[in-house]
Amino acid sequence: MYLELNHLSKRYDNVVAIDDVSLSIAQGEFVTFLGPSGSGKSTILRMIAGFTRSDSGYIKLNGELIQEKPPYKRNLGIVFQDYSLFPHMTVQQNVAFGLRMRKVSKEEQARRVADALETVRLSGYEKRLPNQLSGGQRQRVALARAIVIEPLVLLLDEPLGALDRKLREEMQIELRRIHEALGVTTIFVTHDQEEALTMSDRVAILSGGQLHQMGTPYGVYERPATDFVADFLGRANLLQLAVVACEDSLIKAKLPGGSLISVPAIGEVATQDDIQVLVRPEHISFYPPAGDTPCNTVECAVERISYHGSGAYAILNGPGDVQLIAYISARELAEHGEAHQGQRITVYWPISASTILSRRA
Amino acid sequence: MTQSKSSLIKKRIVEAQWTDPMVLFRRLAVAPAVLLTVIFFVLPIMRLAQISFFRNVAGGLMEPAASLENYTAFLGDPYYLTTLGQTLLYGVIVSLLCLLLGFPLSYTMVRIQTRAKPLLLGIILYPLLTNALVLVFAWLVIFGYQGPINKLLLFLVPSAEPLRIIGTPTAIIISMTHAGLPFMVLPLMAAISNIPVSLEDAAASLGASRAAIMTQIVIPLAMPGILGGCLIAFTSVLSGFLFPLYLGSNATNILPLQIYEKVSEAANWPFGAAITFIVLLMTLILIGMGTLGKDLVARLARSSD
Numbered sequence A: 001m002y003l004e005l006n007h008l009s010k011r012y013d014n015v016v017a018i019d020d021v022s023l024s025i026a027q028g029e030f031v032t033f034l035g036p037s038g039s040g041k042s043t044i045l046r047m048i049a050g051f052t053r054s055d056s057g058y059i060k061l062n063g064e065l066i067q068e069k070p071p072y073k074r075n076l077g078i079v080f081q082d083y084s085l086f087p088h089m090t091v092q093q094n095v096a097f098g099l100r101m102r103k104v105s106k107e108e109q110a111r112r113v114a115d116a117l118e119t120v121r122l123s124g125y126e127k128r129l130p131n132q133l134s135g136g137q138r139q140r141v142a143l144a145r146a147i148v149i150e151p152l153v154l155l156l157d158e159p160l161g162a163l164d165r166k167l168r169e170e171m172q173i174e175l176r177r178i179h180e181a182l183g184v185t186t187i188f189v190t191h192d193q194e195e196a197l198t199m200s201d202r203v204a205i206l207s208g209g210q211l212h213q214m215g216t217p218y219g220v221y222e223r224p225a226t227d228f229v230a231d232f233l234g235r236a237n238l239l240q241l242a243v244v245a246c247e248d249s250l251i252k253a254k255l256p257g258g259s260l261i262s263v264p265a266i267g268e269v270a271t272q273d274d275i276q277v278l279v280r281p282e283h284i285s286f287y288p289p290a291g292d293t294p295c296n297t298v299e300c301a302v303e304r305i306s307y308h309g310s311g312a313y314a315i316l317n318g319p320g321d322v323q324l325i326a327y328i329s330a331r332e333l334a335e336h337g338e339a340h341q342g343q344r345i346t347v348y349w350p351i352s353a354s355t356i357l358s359r360r361a
Numbered sequence B: 001m002t003q004s005k006s007s008l009i010k011k012r013i014v015e016a017q018w019t020d021p022m023v024l025f026r027r028l029a030v031a032p033a034v035l036l037t038v039i040f041f042v043l044p045i046m047r048l049a050q051i052s053f054f055r056n057v058a059g060g061l062m063e064p065a066a067s068l069e070n071y072t073a074f075l076g077d078p079y080y081l082t083t084l085g086q087t088l089l090y091g092v093i094v095s096l097l098c099l100l101l102g103f104p105l106s107y108t109m110v111r112i113q114t115r116a117k118p119l120l121l122g123i124i125l126y127p128l129l130t131n132a133l134v135l136v137f138a139w140l141v142i143f144g145y146q147g148p149i150n151k152l153l154l155f156l157v158p159s160a161e162p163l164r165i166i167g168t169p170t171a172i173i174i175s176m177t178h179a180g181l182p183f184m185v186l187p188l189m190a191a192i193s194n195i196p197v198s199l200e201d202a203a204a205s206l207g208a209s210r211a212a213i214m215t216q217i218v219i220p221l222a223m224p225g226i227l228g229g230c231l232i233a234f235t236s237v238l239s240g241f242l243f244p245l246y247l248g249s250n251a252t253n254i255l256p257l258q259i260y261e262k263v264s265e266a267a268n269w270p271f272g273a274a275i276t277f278i279v280l281l282m283t284l285i286l287i288g289m290g291t292l293g294k295d296l297v298a299r300l301a302r303s304s305d
């Protein structure tokens, strides 16, 4: 692999910032580190950049151990959350800084700076000072400054954190476009799960300094490895079930209220085990699935409907105090007519849409 | 949303008038300080300006006049002009030494993470917190024939002659640098702590070595503090007479000492006042130059390459 992190750990006094993290990234990949505040995302990025030393483990970049290399010899492009533009330099000088440090000729500097500014669509702003730019423009300058040195890896630490929602979405698309145009291996840090899912080739989910899971957005969303991942990536119904029967590919299990549920079998699950099962709200519907897709059904009472424009979350009370959240699309809602509080309703979800997260014998 | 909020605040500020009790209170609160400054600073200076045009008569008396003879006596006498030059030289040497010592010190003080920071700061700022006379006596002990410096020298080289330090420019420069250091360190620390560490990290990631980070990022951004610190250190030389008085010799030529001698020994108030005004004028010119320098530095930084 292009970039390999091997068993990295880091303590600060009595805080474990990074706990035995190993992962690898292929050349040209767009990988997102996703996790709540304090989960160690920045610390890992700073280790790759060389600002923080790990207590143990090693980092390999392009086959070379870079642990002992000082930051200024690593040739990595970094964009910080606060952009960290040099306030006493113009846009031109900021972007040219890395080239100047590399003793690139004046003519080539001018050419490459112009190219980089064009890539981030900021041509014409060369003479401005950072404090004469908007937040989004500063962000672009920081990006241009990082890509102009043709870095081995581009490290982006919550670069969109300070932008408002609309600008943020624009910049997400822009970042993907730039990544595709340059093909540079990119690590993007965010604590916004939607941003992580829409932008990345792969997502690494961190919590408490540990790597919980790394996979494609679809993979981590639909097949989370832990209940933390399931819960952190969008809304989740986490059902506690008792296994009553195991068949070849199907497990039959009971909700606390007694309803029987079928779950696709994975791993070794035996009768009498307690299992935790994830069902995403989008898979739960007021209607049975089309065709003869095998599905689970549960009788519920509507507790509350909260509208979100494109659809609504229905909070439902199932048998035995089980609470379910279903996401009902606007179309389905229109067909069904308005559901009111206390209304009895049957909900359905395809058997294949449930995932076993954990098992306790 | 935020637009309307800020315009609301602006409106409130505009509306705030004398009738507003808060505004009234704020204006009354600064009144004592303004009054004190006028009584104990502005009025005496105006009186001093007046005296500098008076004529000295024997016996420490003076005669009201509007003559420039004190000024022409100063500017026409090579002895005083040499003194002026010497004073400026002392000022330059002391500020440069303060800067050379103070910059690494301030940088380390700002960036270092240690619980001993307040203690270190206390040691550096100590000259500010104590009477200059106490410092003078400390230096008299340290520099003396029996002082620690000569004891160490004789311990290392038993055959050596004890050094005569008191009465030399070295003693004056060392003591004034020590006293001026806090004036350098305070504005420098303020300036450096305004430079986010992430700027240095960003520069490093772009390929800048430690030296390049210092010359390209830290020093240019700390320039207001550097200029401010040099200015105050320089003026501390222009105003300090205790160090040259006790640690210098008869040959020491420095303006503050001249003022002291004219006033307290020769009892020539008008001439002392005139020298005071020349020093004051120099200080003002320096401050002007410093302010212009700041603008110039900012403009140069922008237009370079």
Ligand SMILES: Nc1ncnc2c1ncn2[C@@H]1O[C@H](COP(=O)(O)OP(=O)(O)OP(=O)(O)O)[C@@H](O)[C@H]1O
Pocket (backbone or CB within 6 Å): A012, A015, A016, A017, A035, A036, A037, A038, A039, A040, A041, A042, A043, A044, A191
């Ligand atoms: N220099 C430091 N000294 C002490 N503790 C630190 C230091 N840097 C990080 N930590 C701790 O390490 C843990 C991980 O911090 P890190 O900055 O990597 O989190 P993060 O995932 O980037 O969070 P955020 O989303 O808030 O930026 C936190 O508990 C933090 O308090």
Ligand SMILES: [Mg+2]
Pocket (backbone or CB within 6 Å): A041, A042, A043, A157
């Ligand atoms: Mg962070």
